[in-house]
Amino acid sequence: MIDINAEAExxxxxxxxxxxxxxxxxxxxxxIISYYTVTECGGFYADNDESIQDGHIQIDIWAEIPKECSDLAAEVNEVMTKDSWVREMSMDIPENDKKIYHKTMRFQKYFTL
Structure with a gap:
């Protein structure tokens, strides 16, 4: 089994x-960016052995200015897709009373074991 968080890091x-x-x-x-595994599971089995692992991570972007969230999201998307991750979704989270802007993104990748 592969450590999905280490791969995301x-x-x-x-x-x-x-x-x-x-x-x-x-x-x-x-x-600042935070990340964690949402799910990980077997992606392909042959002869009762897992040969491909499917990993899904969430990345959260936190910033003081909305444009920082957008710019970082574009940068995150670029580095993740360059490393074979596939973006499943991204969305802005409504502003809170602390005036911290928050964007969340989810990525998926298959890992050969």
């Missing part, structure tokens, strides 16, 4: 801002 290492696992501890140094 490797892919996100080319993004210009900090990427953290699961959820930012604080929002003092925005923008």
């Amino acid at each position: 490797k892919s996100l290492s080319d993004v210009k801002c900090k990427a953290v696992f699961q959820y930012p501890k604080n929002f003092n140094n925005l923008p």
